[in-house]
Amino acid sequence: MSEDILYESQGHVRIVTINRPDKMNSLDFAANDALAAALEEFDADDDARVCVLTGAGSKAFCAGADLKTYTMNFGGRPLPEFRQKYTNGYGIGGITRNMEIWKPVIAAVNGFAISGGLEISLACDMRFCSPNAEFAIQDVKWGFHPCDGALIRLPWIVGLGNAMEMFLSGDRIDAEHAFRIGLVNRIVPQETLLEETVAYATKLATRAPLAQQLGKEVMLRSLGRTMEDGLRFESRSFRDLGNTEDLDEGTTAFREKRDARFKGR
Structure with a gap:
């Protein structure tokens, strides 16, 4: 720097x-x-x-x-x-x-x-x-x-x-x-x-980074928009998370009763 x-x-x-x-x-x-x-x-x-x-x-x-x-x-x-x-x-x-x-x-x-x-x-x-x-x-x-x-x-x-x-x-x-x-x-x-x-x-930093990033984007992009638009952003973002390794890791960790190890993928 x-x-x-x-x-x-x-x-x-x-x-x-x-x-x-x-x-x-x-x-x-x-x-x-x-x-x-x-x-x-x-x-x-x-x-x-x-x-x-x-x-x-x-x-x-x-x-x-x-x-x-x-x-x-x-x-x-x-x-x-x-x-x-x-x-x-x-x-x-x-x-x-x-x-x-x-x-x-x-x-x-x-x-x-x-x-x-x-x-x-x-x-x-x-x-x-x-x-x-x-x-x-x-x-x-x-x-x-x-x-x-x-x-x-x-x-x-x-x-x-x-x-x-x-x-x-x-x-x-x-x-x-x-x-x-x-x-x-x-x-x-x-x-x-x-x-x-x-x-x-x-x-x-131990939480799911992709979920954080997509969720933050939904929150900020929804400000000032209609409820309908915000719900659409949220639903589309959630669908995007469905194909990530982090979601698989998070649900597996929940079943195995352990802390998740997210990789941001």
Whole structure:
């Protein structure tokens, strides 16, 4: 990877760390591209089943885009490269738009998740956070609105009223508030956050990977569609699973009263 983005393997789990703690783990162009590359590597690796995404240090998960870099020498407005990378490309971090990862991704939010950093966490499937975590969409304070999924994903996750409150005010909310409205799944002590998140990811990696991936795709593709369309997606996906070795292994393991050993085939 790069010094800004660390990539570690633990069994079938991959740990991706934004390693810019002196910049609150905000992303400049190079770090953004490196993070996108790390997620592409995870997605393409058949041995990798679950990803844990976190930030270095104890202050920030990610403070979003490094705006000082993006507005440099352009009268305070975003450089053209900003529009290209963040509105036409993958989006911030390579996960918020145009990159379809059907494997499970868990955010270990170890501090501030602000604006683009919040959007990265929203693009993950679950969010575990430390007690000192804070969440906000502060874009309206600076004259713009989110462009990497917060306006779409946040209402799905916390409901329209809570999403409107966060967006229209730009105020930060703490970990307890985030847990109360369903923004995070768990609050974990700072000193064990990564360990416990990886342990949970390791458990997920023992489950049937094809079933997880197809089921996740059904859930996400069904959002906003009619019940009839969603049921059709689900039924078609289930039929696809019928021809897999994993289904045979799972049913055999059930009959033999043992843990299944899935191979993703």
